[in-house]
Amino acid sequence: MFVCQIMVAVVIWWKFGVSGETSQLPMWFAILVVIFICLFMAAFAWSWGPLGWLVPSEMSPLGIRSATQSITVSVNMLFTFLIAQLFLSLLCRMKFRLFFMFAFFITIMTCFIFFFLLxxxxxxxxxxxxxxxxxxxxxxxxxxxxxxxxxxxxxxx
Incomplete structure (x- = not known):
C-alpha cells in the first residue's frame, strides 16, 4: 500500500510537476495511475481492509463484543465518508502531496499496529x-x- 501511494504521487508529480499545469494526458499515463490505484486497493483488501472487522471481534470480551463492533463500524464509516467528501478538494489543493500524506499515515498505522496491537x-x-x-x-x-x-x-x- 505504501509503495503504491508513493508511486501514484511520483507519477502525478512527474507529469504535472508542482504547478499542476498540463494540456492533455496521454492514455498510457492514465492507465499507469489506474494500475497503481488498483494495486493499492488489492493490497488494502488483503491487509488493512478486514482488520476493522477482525480485530474488535477478537480483542473484546464476549459481554461487550457487539458494542465494540458497532462502535468500530460506525467510526470506520464516519471516516470513510469524511475522506470521500474531502478527497477532491484536498487533491486540488495538495496535488501529488496528498498521496505522500496517505503514505505517511500508512506508516503511522503500521507502527501503531506493530507496537500496540498484540x-x-x-x-x-x-x-x-x-x-x-x-x-x-x-x-x-x-x-x-x-x-x-x-x-x-x-x-x-
Whole structure:
C-alpha cells in the first residue's frame, strides 16, 4: 500500500510537476495511475481492509463484543465518508502531496499496529483481558486482578 501511494504521487508529480499545469494526458499515463490505484486497493483488501472487522471481534470480551463492533463500524464509516467528501478538494489543493500524506499515515498505522496491537493467536476469548493486562502500554488501563483473570498470567509468544 505504501509503495503504491508513493508511486501514484511520483507519477502525478512527474507529469504535472508542482504547478499542476498540463494540456492533455496521454492514455498510457492514465492507465499507469489506474494500475497503481488498483494495486493499492488489492493490497488494502488483503491487509488493512478486514482488520476493522477482525480485530474488535477478537480483542473484546464476549459481554461487550457487539458494542465494540458497532462502535468500530460506525467510526470506520464516519471516516470513510469524511475522506470521500474531502478527497477532491484536498487533491486540488495538495496535488501529488496528498498521496505522500496517505503514505505517511500508512506508516503511522503500521507502527501503531506493530507496537500496540498484540498477537492473539491461540488465546481463548475468555483470556483476552489477561493478554491485554500484560502489554507494556495497555496494562495501565486494565484492572489488576479483575474477575476475569483471577491473577493468572499468560505467556505471550
Amino acid at each position: 498477537e492473539t493467536k491461540n488465546v481463548p476469548i475468555e483470556n483476552m483481558s489477561v493478554v491485554w493486562s500484560q502489554h507494556w502500554f495497555w496494562k495501565r488501563f486494565m484492572l489488576a486482578d479483575g474477575p476475569e483473570d483471577n491473577g493468572k498470567t499468560l505467556e505471550l509468544v
